[in-house]
Amino acid sequence: MAELAGWILNADGASTDELRRGLRTGADAVMGTYRPELLGALRQLRREFDFEVYPVVPNAPAYVRDLADLGMMGAALKRLRRLPPAGWLRLAAYGLRNVRGLLAQDFAGMLGVMVLMELPIFSPFQPRVIFLHAQMTDLMLACGNAAGFRAFADLVRDYGAEPGLETRNFGHLVAKLGEWMVDVPVIAAPFNLRGYGMRPSQAACEALLDQERTTVAAKDVLASGAVTGSEAAEYVRMHSLSSMVLEPDNAAGLAAVWRGE
Amino acid sequence: MNPHHSPFKHQHIAIIGLGRMGIAHAALLNTIARAKLVGFCDLSRRLGRQARGMGFRDVPFYTDVERLLDETQPDGVFICTPPHTHLPIARQCVPRVEGVFVEKPLAQSLAAAQEMVALVEGRGLVHAVGYHYAYVPIFQRAGELLGQGVIGGPTEVRASMFLTQVMGPKRASWWYDPAKAGGGVVISITSHLLALLQEYFGAVAWAEAQTRRLHSKLVEDEATIRLGFASDLQAVVETSWSVPGYERSAIEIGIEGENGTLTVTDGEIRLSLQQATSGFPAGESHVPVSDVPDPAEFELGGPGFWAEDADLIACLGDAAERAPRVTWHQALATQAVLDAVYGSAERVEKVGLDG
Numbered sequence: 001m002a003e004l005a006g007w008i009l010n011a012d013g014a015s016t017d018e019l020r021r022g023l024r025t026g027a028d029a030v031m032g033t034y035r036p037e038l039l040g041a042l043r044q045l046r047r048e049f050d051f052e053v054y055p056v057v058p059n060a061p062a063y064v065r066d067l068a069d070l071g072m073m074g075a076a077l078k079r080l081r082r083l084p085p086a087g088w089l090r091l092a093a094y095g096l097r098n099v100r101g102l103l104a105q106d107f108a109g110m111l112g113v114m115v116l117m118e119l120p121i122f123s124p125f126q127p128r129v130i131f132l133h134a135q136m137t138d139l140m141l142a143c144g145n146a147a148g149f150r151a152f153a154d155l156v157r158d159y160g161a162e163p164g165l166e167t168r169n170f171g172h173l174v175a176k177l178g179e180w181m182v183d184v185p186v187i188a189a190p191f192n193l194r195g196y197g198m199r200p201s202q203a204a205c206e207a208l209l210d211q212e213r214t215t216v217a218a219k220d221v222l223a224s225g226a227v228t229g230s231e232a233a234e235y236v237r238m239h240s241l242s243s244m245v246l247e248p249d250n251a252a253g254l255a256a257v258w259r260g261e
Numbered sequence: 262m263n264p265h266h267s268p269f270k271h272q273h274i275a276i277i278g279l280g281r282m283g284i285a286h287a288a289l290l291n292t293i294a295r296a297k298l299v300g301f302c303d304l305s306r307r308l309g310r311q312a313r314g315m316g317f318r319d320v321p322f323y324t325d326v327e328r329l330l331d332e333t334q335p336d337g338v339f340i341c342t343p344p345h346t347h348l349p350i351a352r353q354c355v356p357r358v359e360g361v362f363v364e365k366p367l368a369q370s371l372a373a374a375q376e377m378v379a380l381v382e383g384r385g386l387v388h389a390v391g392y393h394y395a396y397v398p399i400f401q402r403a404g405e406l407l408g409q410g411v412i413g414g415p416t417e418v419r420a421s422m423f424l425t426q427v428m429g430p431k432r433a434s435w436w437y438d439p440a441k442a443g444g445g446v447v448i449s450i451t452s453h454l455l456a457l458l459q460e461y462f463g464a465v466a467w468a469e470a471q472t473r474r475l476h477s478k479l480v481e482d483e484a485t486i487r488l489g490f491a492s493d494l495q496a497v498v499e500t501s502w503s504v505p506g507y508e509r510s511a512i513e514i515g516i517e518g519e520n521g522t523l524t525v526t527d528g529e530i531r532l533s534l535q536q537a538t539s540g541f542p543a544g545e546s547h548v549p550v551s552d553v554p555d556p557a558e559f560e561l562g563g564p565g566f567w568a569e570d571a572d573l574i575a576c577l578g579d580a581a582e583r584a585p586r587v588t589w590h591q592a593l594a595t596q597a598v599l600d601a602v603y604g605s606a607e608r609v610e611k612v613g614l615d616g
Contacts, residue, residue, distance in 0.1 A: 013508075061508050064281065069432055105310040138561050142288035145316035168560040172292075196551030200558055223551035224528060 002162045002185035002215045004129060004243040005029030005052050007251065010219075012056075014248045016041040022248030023049040025255035031188070031217075031245060033059040033133060034118050042125060053125035056166060058114040060135040079117035087120030094155075107143075108151035111136065115155055129186050130156045134166035141173055146180035153184055162186055164217075168197055171204040174214065184214070188245055191218035193227045193235045209239055217243040222250055229257035271297035272360075272577045275335040277326060277350055278342035279308040282364050282391070285562050286339045287317060289570045292559040296574045300333035302326055326353045336360060337387070337577050343435040344369040344443050348377055355380045360387035360577045362570075366452050367592040369443035371600035378593045387576045389569070389585035390592035392456040394512070396572065397565035398553040403514070403525035404461055411532065411539050412518030415462065418496035422454040424510040426502040427476050437477050445480025447472065448599050451500040454512055455488075455602075456587065456595045458498075461514075464491040464594065468601035469611040475503045486602055509563065 009022040011032030019030060019041055030045075031054035032038055042053055066075035083091070094116055095102060101109030119130065132152050140148040149165075156163040164186035167173045177184060191209075195202030197220050209216060218241045221232040232254065236244060246254060274296050276283050283303070290296040301312050302323045309322035323329040330338075330353065337360035340350050347368050354361055361381075367390050368374040381388050394400050407415065427437075427446075435441035442449055447470075459465060467489040472481035483501040490496070515524040521534035530548040537543045557567040572585045601612040 065426070074432075101314075104314060105307065106314040107311070107316065108314075110314070135562075138559075139284075139288055140316070142292050142559065142561050143316035144291065148316070172559065192551070194551045197560070199560060220551075224549045225547075226549040226551040 002129065002164075004186055004215050004217055005054075006243055007255075008054065008217060008243060008245045009248050009251060010245050011038055011041075011248075016044060018248040019045055020048070022246070022251040023051055025251045027246070027248075027251055028052065029054055031056055031131060033057070033062075034121055035059070035062075039121065046125070052129075053122060053127050054129045054131055054164070055119065055122040055125075055127050056131045056133050057118045057122075058111075058133060058136065059118065060133045063114060076113075076117070082121065083117065084120050084123075086123075087116065090120065091116045106147075107140070107145055108147040111140075111148055112151055112155050115152065119159060127161050129164045130159065130161045131164040131166050131186070131188060134168055137165045137167045137173065138169055141167070141169060141176060144176075146176075146182060149177065149180065149182045149184065153182060164188060166219075169199045170216075171198075171200045171208060174208050186215045186217065188217040188219055190220040191216065191235075191239065191241060192221050192223040193231050194223040196220055196223040196226065206239060209241070215243065216241060217245050219245045221246070222254075229254045233257050270578065271295060272336045272574050273297050273299040273333065274337050274339060274574075275300040275302065275329055275333050276339045276341060277302045277329070277354075278340060278346075278364075279303040279305070279312050280341065283308075283339070283341035284312060284315065285566065286341060286362075286570060287312065287320075288315075289559065289561055289567050290339075290574070291317075292561075292567070293571050293574055295578055296570070299335050300329045302329040326350060330354065330357050337362065337573065340364065343441050344448075345373075345435070345441040348373040351377050351380055355384065355386065358386075360389075360573060362389045362573050363391065363589070363592075365391040365456075365592065366443060366448050366599065367589060367596050369441060369448075371596050374589075374593050374596040378589050381589055387573065387585065388589045389573045389576075390587050390589060391569065392453055392587045392592065392595070393565040393569045394453050394457050395460060395565075395586045396568040397527075397563075398555045399527065399530065399548075399550045399564075400457060400512075400525060402548065402553045403523065403530050406523060406530065406532075406539070407461055407516065409539050411520070411541060412516060412523045412534065413520035415494055415516050415518045417517040418458070418462070418494065418514065419499075420454055420458060420496060420512070420514040421499045422451050422510060422512050423500065423504050423507045424450055424502045425505055425507045426450075427482050428503060428505070429476050431477065437480050439480050442480065443599070444603055445472075445474075445477055446482055446500055446502040447484050447486070447602055450502055450510055451484065451486075451498065452595055452599055453510070454498060454500070454514075455486075455598050456591070457512070457514070458488065458496055459591070459594055459598070461516075462490045462492065462494055462496070465489070465598045465601070465614055466491045467611050467613045468598060468605050470602040470606045472603075472606040475501075481606070484602070484606070488598070 005028040007027040029052040153163040170189035190197030475482040486498040
């Protein structure tokens with residue numbers, strides 16, 4: 001099984017101060033999608049704390065917005081401008097290897113380009129695990145795009161990291177990955193006492209936890225405020241979930257419960 | 262997940278328009294056991310190639326609606342093209358299928374929307390419009406609580422809908438062309454909220470609105486709308502697609518009633534009651550989104566979308582014995598409110614709605 005940090009902070013929408021407060025509680029990783037402010041925050045916080053960074057790529061909402069505002073070429077150019085030279089070379093090599101798929105508008109090939117336009121930005125943080133954004137995961141899952149998952153896993157492994165998938169459809173995803181024989185060792189998905197966001201059902205998702213060798217990072221453990229910190233801690237212990245993704249604001253409260261303070 | 266294992270008759274569905282919403286509906290329908298995608302249609306061959314590249318290799322692609330209908334003989338169609346094309350496409354499809362789903366708004370103008378509703382009158386056709394908030398469980402629950410009279414009779418409504426979409430000059434697109442979209446933020450985004458308010462409080466009698474352009478040249482980016490309902494209740498709506506911090510559209514509806522207030526957002530329902538009722542205590546209480554059961558078997562793009570598509574498929578299977586939650590008739594009522602809002606903003610006066 002892939003090793004994952006125990007306490008992971010969700011950086012999306014979080015400020016530097018919020019992340020700092022979360023890291024002070026003992027969180028040992030930060031996961032999030034690319035935005036310029038996040039990179040600045042991570043650089044600054046790395047000088048103060050020892051923690052891992054798990055990128056979530058590609059930033060699908062930003063990409064959709066840029067496609068509408070700037071067109072495909074404009075969106076691509078915007079991303080190319082912020083790439084370091086090594087990123088350009090890797091992207092060019094990928095383009096040459098996948099020229100046929102790209103010309104045919106094959107989604108697996110296009111996904112590779114989107115991912116490679118963001119990954120080099122995170123290289124200074126040497127991520128051990130790189131997650132595919134939930135919107136991409138769930139779209140490819142719904143479309144039955146096994147090739148897309150394989151392409152993502154291969155690309156991330158070429159990068160020297162382990163592939164991870166974010167999803168809001170854990171049970172369906174695990175079933176399909178098994179059927180397609182796609183090996184992805186890490187999945188981040190909702191797991192909580194209320195079954196909130198656990199699809200197709202809480203029971204089905206929990207049953208898969210016992211059977212799967214995949215490492216799971218539990219998201220939404222507080223079920224959007226319906227579950228107390230102690231209930232969440234008990235749930236996580238009961239299901240031997242070794243990793244949790246927490247909002248920085250919730251981390252402090254949960255840390256106190258976790259340590260029995 | 263796998264339609265091939267379903268014991269039911271499959272509803273054969275064609276998608277017309279392969280932009281973002283067309284692909285989203287194709288993906289969602291692919292997870293609904295009783296739905297089978299039989300054809301795609303778009304004027305753009307590039308979008309056809311993209312859909313194939315997404316994984317829909319076995320779904321035939323057409324650039325002509327008549328040919329799509331001739332060769333695939335669908336039970337239902339999803340029209341996911343820009344609003345100004347809904348009416349001409351509906352004219353082609355309505356006589357030849359059992360069900361039609363149209364992305365919101367129903368049309369770019371009230372006249373076109375009226376013509377669309379006239380097309381389906383007396384046909385026994387299943388028709389639906391993509392006002393998907395009607396299927397979002399937290400908003401359904403709020404509607405139930407209002408119906409149960411938890412806050413008593415409503416006396417005042419304040420609502421808002423915000424999104425970060427237009428933060429500077431935009432590239433030319435039908436979204437920002439009033440002849441194609443029908444307007445800006447109000448018709449493209451806020452129409453969801455207006456449809457929801459009608460579901461909660463019934464028919465709108467009048468509208469008074471001010472719209473503002475911040476970045477767009479031809480359409481409004483912000484609006485303040487006052488609505489008067491037939492019940493004499495009034496609502497104030499603030500909306501903008503030019504505010505930072507809203508990656509996803511966010512609705513908040515606050516309702517004051519004789520027994521307190523109810524506020525519903527995408528994340529929770531907050532209650533502040535004078536007297537305990539229906540299992541809720543006097544004082545403050547809240548219903549988190551996770552306490553409201555969500556029957557959706559799959560989630561893509563947020564809550565409500567899967568249920569919306571599944572409802573249309575189920576209604577098709579029921580041979581039109583029941584209607585989807587948002588029919589073309591309901592969407593026409595929303596279109597009439599949109600028309601009044603734009604008329605009021607243009608003429609700077611309160612505009613009444615007929616009937």
